[in-house]
Structures are given as C-alpha cells and as structure tokens.
Amino acid sequence: MNRRVARIKAVQSLYQIDMTGVDYDEAIGTVLEEDEEATPFLTSLVKGTMAHTDEIDEHLNGAMEHWTIGRVANVNRAIMRMAVYEMKWEEDIPVNVSLNEAIDLAKGFSADEESGRFVNGVLSKIAESLPKE
Numbered sequence: 001m002n003r004r005v006a007r008i009k010a011v012q013s014l015y016q017i018d019m020t021g022v023d024y025d026e027a028i029g030t031v032l033e034e035d036e037e038a039t040p041f042l043t044s045l046v047k048g049t050m051a052h053t054d055e056i057d058e059h060l061n062g063a064m065e066h067w068t069i070g071r072v073a074n075v076n077r078a079i080m081r082m083a084v085y086e087m088k089w090e091e092d093i094p095v096n097v098s099l100n101e102a103i104d105l106a107k108g109f110s111a112d113e114e115s116g117r118f119v120n121g122v123l124s125k126i127a128e129s130l131p132k133e
Helices: 003-020 024-031 040-051 053-063 074-089 095-109 115-129
Strands: none
Touching: 003 024, 003 040, 003 074, 003 095, 024 040, 040 053, 040 074, 053 074, 053 115, 074 095, 074 115, 095 115
C-alpha cells in the first residue's frame, strides 16, 4: 500500500475511533482488505495521532477563529489531526506534502465544497508556526 492509501485508511481508522471508541488495532483491522496488512506508516499515523491528540487539538484550536475542534465535521477533524501529527512528528515527510495530502483528503471525503479551503486555512496557520527545517 502506498502512502496515499495509508493516509486514507488512517483517516477512516481515526474517524472510527472518534465515533465509536474502539482501539486503534480494531479500527485499523476494519479498514484493511481481507488479504491486506497494515504498513508501518499506517500504524504510525493512527497510533501517533492518538498518542498526541491533546497537543494536536491545542494547535488546531489555536489556529481556528470562532471555532473549536469539537465543532468541526468529524471527518475533517480526523484529517486535520492526522495532518498535524504528520507535520510535527513524521520528520521524513515535508510539511507541504502533509498539507497538500490533507487538503486532497478533505476534498475527497467531504460533500461540502468548502472543506478543502477550511482545512487548508487551519493547517497553513499551523505549518507557519512550526520551526523551519
């Protein structure tokens, strides 16, 4: 599985965890095809995002005006949390790649045409605040 597919499956897993409270192993297991195995990247995205959710949410809340993370659509919340995790803790991935992938995911998962712009605005603010490499 390539990284784009891993990101899609990670968002599906994070959404499921957020909605049902299942643990990450169960969530990942439900999004995999019958003969498919989780890649280290997929597992890292899900486990890492869950391990840093409180800090990630602080970044997200700080970047949103007149919004809180609790008001954001569930799928966009999963996408943005994963993207912030990726930008801060996955050092081998350039920040702009994480940002662009998150925007594409938001456009693909949401029926709301504004989702991509909203995700872009919030994550761009966070990206600007990160230390330059």
